Amino acid sequence: MPERSSRHMVMSAWRTAGLRSRGWIGRTLLVGLASLSPGCTSVGYYYQAAAGQWELMRAARPIEEWVGDPGTPAELRVRLQAVRDIRAFASRELGLPDNASYRAYADLHRPFVVWNVVAAPEFSTHPRQWCFPFAGCVSYKGWFSAEAADRAGEQIRAEGYDVFVYGVPAYSTLGWFADPVLNTYIRLPRQELARLVFHELAHQVAYVSGDSTFNESFATCVEQIGVRRWLDRHGTEQERIEFESMDRRKEDFIRLILDARAELDRVYAGSAPPDEMRRAKSKVFDQTRAGYQELKRKWGGFAGYDRWFAKPLTNAHVASVATYADAVPAFERLFETLGGDLPRFYEEARRLARADAAERARVLDLPVKSAGR
Secondary structure: OOOHHHHHHHHHHHHHHOOOOOOOOOOOOOEEEOEEEOOOOOOHHHHHHHHHHHHHHHHEHHHHHHOOOOOOOHHHHHHHHHHHHHHHHHHHHHHHOOOOOEEEEOOOOOOOOOOEEEEEOOOOOOOOOOEEOEEEEOEEEOOOHHHHHHHHHHHHHHOEEEEEEEEEEOOOOOOOOOOEEEEOOOOOOOOHHHHHHHHHHHHOOOOOOOOOOHHHHHHHHHHHHHHHHHHHHHOHHHHHHHHHHHHHHHHHHHHHHHHHHHHHHHHHHHOOOOHHHHHHHHHHHHHHHHHHHHHHHHHOOOHHHHHHOOOOHHHHHHHHHHHOOOOOHHHHHHHHHOOOHHHHHHHHHHHHHHOOHHHHHHOOOOOHHHOOO
């Protein structure tokens, strides 16, 4: 479908659902339409995205209403008060956008807001791209239904791709819409709630159409800076310990997967016959699984990544992690170079967002193809 016609169908779908300009679009319309950051260019896909977003709109009520409602369970009221304070800190202390995002709450009565599909060729760790209005090209496509995501994954798998389908608890609409707090993550520990809110708001600070690695790595860097500052001001000693433990486990996991990617890239760069590459690929994934068991022993049995390893590993699994991690060290160095000055850091990120892919790759120490996948 031509881009103009496709965009017309998107806008028609939003109007049909009752959506208004800058009210509520896409990491679901970013993870959703843009990213449901998604995928398919069919009219049906866009309508399911509009319907899913409309469902969020109907379910959302201002946090203050929930807090003041005597029918709100006590535990939920405490959680919403915590998120309200975290949201205020985000704008007051971190300079993140002060708008309507994360000031309402919606219970969707399901464990994830959307399900993402990531695909990669059989002999490549570079994710397939899907391109959309507003979000540009992204390395995953999202669906508001697990069943629909699974069906889409099966269709892509039939084309010869490696596929990974996974649930997503949160999204950002890049400031186009007032993203609500969701039941899919409200019961996280306070420091993890802060991590998520800071990450999603960071997408509204700097975003590059067609560069998922830049977008996710920048937001990950901001989340880490923000949570440490929040913990210094408002965290308990136990929360600080838990955050540092979680961060170390996350770093261990990412290193395991990036090491696997490096080994896979060496396998795929060779000239071996396909069957030989498949055996080598399988061996790498066997070693990765064994490495994860070693990490679990190191972590004292922590099983937080078991779901990720629940199905056979694929190139798409590897690609999904790399998108969030590749440029984080470079962003951290940039932040330190700027003396830990967040406003200057944001301005430099926005400058990089306006630059071409080659300039971003140079500054972020990435191959050009990774800077703009």
